Amino acid sequence: MSQTQGYQTFEGEGGDQFLREQAQPELYRLNPFRVLGVSIYASEREIKKQGELLKMMIKRGGGGGGNGSSRTKGPLPLDAVPDEHAVRDATQRLLNLEHRIVDELFWLWPQSPEQAKTDEALNALFSNDHNAATALWAAQIRKPDNEGVAVHNLAILNHALALDLECNAGGAGKAAEGKDYYWQKAFHYWHLLLETEEFWGRFNSRLRELNDPRLTPGVGRRLRLALPEALLSINARLAAQATEEGRKSEADRHFVLMRQSGFASEALEDSAKQAVEPICAQIEKLCREAYAQAEANPPQADTATKNLLRDVKPLLETVDSLLPAGNSARDTAHDAAATNILDCAIKFGNETDRWTEARPLIEPAEAIAASESVRFRVRENLQIFRLLVVEAQLWSIYNSEAKLQAKFDKIKKEVAPAFRNLKESWNNEFGPQRLDKLADDLASALRLIAVDLHNEHKQSELAYKVLKLAAEFVVGEEGRLKIESDTQVIYAVKIVNKIKSLYPKSRADALLNAPKIEQILRDADRMMPQWDTSRDEIALGLLISLIDFTEKNNDWSFTQKILNLALPFAVSSDARSRLLENMETIRRNLIYNPVPTYGSTSSYPSSSSSSYGSYGSTATAPQSSTVQGLGLGGTSTYNPPASSGSSSPSTTTPYGGTYYGTASGLSTATLILGIVSLFVCSFGGIVPIIMGGIELKNISNNQSPVAGRERAKAGLILGIISLLISIYFFTRRF
Numbered sequence: 001m002s003q004t005q006g007y008q009t010f011e012g013e014g015g016d017q018f019l020r021e022q023a024q025p026e027l028y029r030l031n032p033f034r035v036l037g038v039s040i041y042a043s044e045r046e047i048k049k050q051g052e053l054l055k056m057m058i059k060r061g062g063g064g065g066g067n068g069s070s071r072t073k074g075p076l077p078l079d080a081v082p083d084e085h086a087v088r089d090a091t092q093r094l095l096n097l098e099h100r101i102v103d104e105l106f107w108l109w110p111q112s113p114e115q116a117k118t119d120e121a122l123n124a125l126f127s128n129d130h131n132a133a134t135a136l137w138a139a140q141i142r143k144p145d146n147e148g149v150a151v152h153n154l155a156i157l158n159h160a161l162a163l164d165l166e167c168n169a170g171g172a173g174k175a176a177e178g179k180d181y182y183w184q185k186a187f188h189y190w191h192l193l194l195e196t197e198e199f200w201g202r203f204n205s206r207l208r209e210l211n212d213p214r215l216t217p218g219v220g221r222r223l224r225l226a227l228p229e230a231l232l233s234i235n236a237r238l239a240a241q242a243t244e245e246g247r248k249s250e251a252d253r254h255f256v257l258m259r260q261s262g263f264a265s266e267a268l269e270d271s272a273k274q275a276v277e278p279i280c281a282q283i284e285k286l287c288r289e290a291y292a293q294a295e296a297n298p299p300q301a302d303t304a305t306k307n308l309l310r311d312v313k314p315l316l317e318t319v320d321s322l323l324p325a326g327n328s329a330r331d332t333a334h335d336a337a338a339t340n341i342l343d344c345a346i347k348f349g350n351e352t353d354r355w356t357e358a359r360p361l362i363e364p365a366e367a368i369a370a371s372e373s374v375r376f377r378v379r380e381n382l383q384i385f386r387l388l389v390v391e392a393q394l395w396s397i398y399n400s401e402a403k404l405q406a407k408f409d410k411i412k413k414e415v416a417p418a419f420r421n422l423k424e425s426w427n428n429e430f431g432p433q434r435l436d437k438l439a440d441d442l443a444s445a446l447r448l449i450a451v452d453l454h455n456e457h458k459q460s461e462l463a464y465k466v467l468k469l470a471a472e473f474v475v476g477e478e479g480r481l482k483i484e485s486d487t488q489v490i491y492a493v494k495i496v497n498k499i500k501s502l503y504p505k506s507r508a509d510a511l512l513n514a515p516k517i518e519q520i521l522r523d524a525d526r527m528m529p530q531w532d533t534s535r536d537e538i539a540l541g542l543l544i545s546l547i548d549f550t551e552k553n554n555d556w557s558f559t560q561k562i563l564n565l566a567l568p569f570a571v572s573s574d575a576r577s578r579l580l581e582n583m584e585t586i587r588r589n590l591i592y593n594p595v596p597t598y599g600s601t602s603s604y605p606s607s608s609s610s611s612y613g614s615y616g617s618t619a620t621a622p623q624s625s626t627v628q629g630l631g632l633g634g635t636s637t638y639n640p641p642a643s644s645g646s647s648s649p650s651t652t653t654p655y656g657g658t659y660y661g662t663a664s665g666l667s668t669a670t671l672i673l674g675i676v677s678l679f680v681c682s683f684g685g686i687v688p689i690i691m692g693g694i695e696l697k698n699i700s701n702n703q704s705p706v707a708g709r710e711r712a713k714a715g716l717i718l719g720i721i722s723l724l725i726s727i728y729f730f731t732r733r734f
Contacts, residue, residue: 039117042094054082055087121136151193231263308344338375339369447486696716
């Protein structure tokens with residue numbers, strides 16, 4: 001390193017890096033003056049000579065003392081003789097003045113350069129007589145010409161003895177319980193030394209004696225300022241090491257020593273930050289490895305998440321024990337661990353949909369997270385995971401092979417309560433959108449079950465209960481309207497079925513049940529909005545059921561009475577026209593084919609008025625009673641016949657004003673001629689075409705019975721086919 005580089009190292013920002021590097025628990029065991037056994041005033045020549053001598057003795061198997069002992073030479077001799085590598089490092093350090101000045105600060109000084117070999121206190125320490133040395137230095141402190149060397153040496157002695165005990169390096173045979181005593185004495189004298197201007201003046205003189213342009217007076221100033229942090233960082237490293245090894249009580253002891261050291265809180269925090277840097281780096285490494293594993297194998301990301309949590313937990317505890325909440329290094333480590341735990345769990349859940357297993361993986365992340373932004377993200381995902389658990393449970397039940405009622409019962413008993421609990425604990429700071437979507441999904445699943453119950457299994461009562469539960473959860477306007485519509489349709493079915501059960505089997509039944517039917521319809525009229533197209537289901541449902549009743553009983557009078565009551569329920573113009581046309585047909589049948597009535601008709605309203613209210617505006621009313629969308633099967637439950645003129649009429653369901661009876665001879669003849677013309681393949685096919693058209697027109701005008709419609713249509717179609725074939729062959733011939 002050049003002189004310029006060295007100067008910048010000490011004077012620029014971070015110039016105390018050498019002090020920080022050497023502030024380790026092995027500070028005194030590796031101190032080159034202790035390793036070589038030379039004075040801080042030793043010349044370069046003396047240092048090299050002593051180094052070569054020690055290396056030669058080590059090769060020969062001799063001790064550092066030169067007399068065959070296993071101890072090193074000098075004050076506070078080491079029990080363990082250094083190896084050749086340690087001697088070489090010590091020599092090189094002392095030849096580098098930048099390092100040497102720091103090592104001199106952390107070693108024992110004679111009272112003067114002239115006393116380097118004769119200092120009485122240092123000589124006492126050659127034989128580890130700590131008490132004698134302590135007494136001599138304590139006496140020197142009281143002398144007026146004291147330059148602070150005695151205070152410095154007492155700080156070094158007690159600090160070295162404390163660290164020797166911590167590192168189990170002998171320490172004059174002192175028991176472990178004496179460690180705290182030496183720590184307290186060391187901190188006391190270090191405090192005193194920082195306030196002793198005489199010593200720092202002598203230290204600056206020593207910088208000038210070394211005669212190196214890199215060692216300016218600013219070096220002494222910076223070392224003095226950095227000293228508290230460096231001293232505390234040793235305890236912080238010891239605490240971190242104890243925590244990693246599971247010796248929590250030992251770590252706590254060092255935290256107490258640091259707090260009782262008397263140094264400023266800034267020094268405490270800065271020293272701890274240095275100690276946790278390698279721990280934080282390890283946490284970051286574990287996070288990267290876990291995420292890489294989760295990304296490479298998402299189905300096994302749960303294992304990566306668990307392992308990450310297991311590995312970082314003790315490391316985070318170490319960081320927490322050294323740094324307070326709010327410290328940037330601590331918070332960064334916590335947030336990194338929490339974020340990666342969350343990300344790994346998300347990968348597992350997205351890949352497997354096993355959200356019940358994924359959610360417990362991220363629960364510890366909330367306690368680990370330090371910053372509010374990361375805690376917010378963890379809390380948000382905790383809610384989302386809970387939501388996904390309910391969602392997975394819902395669709396698992398819905399897609400199962402269980403019967404519809406079993407699905408409904410399970411959703412009602414398991415999913416619905418879970419959703420209610422989720423809704424109660426939902427934090428709106430995360431937004432209601434996802435919760436609302438789940439609510440609509442739950443309502444939609446229930447609605448689909450109700451559709452199948454109603455359409456496929458004819459269990460209208462149960463479907464009605466299912467829709468009532470669905471209405472409790474639905475949020476979206478579209479879904480709500482569909483559920484309300486389906487509920488009204490099923491309600492209409494219930495009304496129709498209830499009325500059908502009251503159709504009379506005798507004249508007495510008619511007299512007794514007619515008022516009951518009227519009351520049922522009054523109640524339904526109050527329950528259903530006037531504009532609701534589900535009212536058409538009642539009107540058309542009664543129409544269809546009355547056709548069956550009429551055909552079986554030939555009772556036109558009762559049918560007319562009930563249709564009068566059903567007319568106010570016809571909302572759409574289509575339904576209304578069907579009822580009016582059929583009522584007209586019934587009126588004609590009553591004129592030409594009167595049948596006995598069951599009783600007085602005075603209690604029934606006429607077709608021209610309604611006791612239930614207005615029909616509603618036909619101009620704005622929907623034109624179809626069909627349930628749209630997911631509805632009840634996508635079509636009207638009752639599949640009502642098309643209006644007059646439809647291309648697919650029914651042979652059993654009356655159309656408005658249609659003539660009832662058996663098929664006419666014209667329709668039968670049309671069919672026969674159509675078949676014949678197809679086999680003959682001549683232009684004679686025009687005959688059934690003409691006959692079929694005439695018959696269909698008669699049926700439309702109520703001049704022929706509707707029963708012949710299909711025969712007439714079939715004959716007409718066959719005639720057209722025959723005519724087309726004839727034209728084809730005729731053109732080919734010519």
